[in-house]
Amino acid sequence: MTMSGIAFPSLHHRKRKRSGWRGLLYIAPAMALVTVFFVLPVLFTVWMSLHKWPLLGKPAWIGFGNYVRMVSDARFMAALGFTAHYTIIVTIAIFALAFPLAMFVEKPRPLVSAYRTIIFLPVVVGLASASLLWVWLANVDSGLFAPLMQRLGLTNGRINLLADFDTAFLTIIVMVVWKIAGFTMIILLTGLQAIPAELTEAARIDGARRWQRFRYLTLPLMRRTMALALILSVTGSILAFDQFYIMTSGGPQNRMISVVYYIFNQSFVSFNLGYGAALSIALLAILVTISIFQLWLLNVGDERP
Template identity: 35%
Template sequence: MNTTLRDQERRTGWWLLTPALLLLLLVYAYPIARSFGLSLFTQNLGTELQPVFAGLDNYSRMALDGRFWQTIGNTVFFTVVSVIVELLLGLGIALVLNQAFPSRGAVRTIALLPWALPTALIATTWTWIFNDQFGVWNDILLRLGLIQTGVNWLGDPNWAMWTVIAADVWKTTPFIAILLLAGLQSIPPDLYEAHALDGATRWQSFYRITLPLLLPQILIASLFRFAQAFGVFDLVQVMTGGGPGGATETVSLYIYATIMRYLDFGYGAALVVVTFVILSLAVALAAYRT
């Protein structure tokens, strides 16, 4: 009887999942499969209107494409640094917002505003903040005597990526904080009270209770942010356009330029497929490790 009931529940579960699975196939699987098919052809609307079968030539070309590997390096650097900083800051903010204080609800709402604002608007705002002539950031540093002349933050290859990371951290840290705050609120207060009665300090409670119980939320937030950061486009496009000298060009910007500017659909499709495979392997490895 129990076996029959479990089988019925399993079938019901699959039927309920079917619409979502079909939607995923339509939204993700078909475009990737179509891109793979297109990547086997040479089709550049600037020189050749009709596609010509090329086999794996586009992938061979990619292996020797220095610009592609540079964009992969930029993307990995941006993703790793931004996600680590966001996790640390988000955890700190979540711990503060989890405490009882007046107007806590209003503070939580305000803390979420950067995440709710459109990315293009945020990018434009940070572009003005880091403007070398009229930017607030240069003005603050000049008043503090830390710099003697205005720094071209977005035009200097040594600083451009860091400014983009700063803008991304400001926008997406609230997302991490809210996810971790939900995890903190699911931890029973009795655990801390019992631990305190045993003579444990706050740091010991944080290390032995908070972190272990919060680990699932940390891993989920990390995977979400890793996937989003790896595909970053609008923030970099608005702030630097991939410059200066390709210092902030991510793989998404390179794909966009290949398809929309150079009209090279075959090679652009190959870039999409390889990027998808790299991202999928990275996420699967991270999930397996956890």
């Protein structure tokens, strides 16, 4: 609207501007928390990573020296390889159990609510507490696993499951699957319940068998839910620390040192805070890459105008 050649902002424009400022005011507390507890610590970690930063003494600027050291650090590469190996195996194991469980508790049946509760119960136990529980269960003298395996004829005598790499690794995998599968099941169950029953019924009436309905109907419609569960599982596995620290202390023969465990050792055992900060930034870059892949995975196949 104009008057004598002078333009005035419309009432609608002024309302939109006030609404925008009001929205910023509403999110200001969250932005402040993110800035204080995430952005600033990350920036400070980046600054630390560019220094030789001992626990005691004056930090010394070394530029990208810590990152150059990282590339030639055989122990870090070994930790990265072990973490990738662990992540692949535990993710496959979790999905192999969680998906059938989700399909089982998704159908109406007697006591289905009780089944869901029982399966989900381990999730509410803290990972550190679960690790301590399984350390006791695997104890040769007072635990339950060693005498049970002996009575079943699986072993000639009582063995320490956490003393050998293979048995210790298998024990940790089983513990993590027991602890996490219920959470993944709930995510997958949400996706299954979001599939319209009319589509499944129409496919059944058209003669599609159970496997065909699963392959061509359930899986495509579950793509986004499965991608979310996959990324959460992979991210959590990459950040694994408690189970290795509590159950094996990185052993046997330091073969169970994950990336986070190695960062912990460098930062708080060897007191190489600068190098630990550089390792943390490298791990953050890996997680950001996975997040970008998640966004692509969630959007792939969408119809574009």
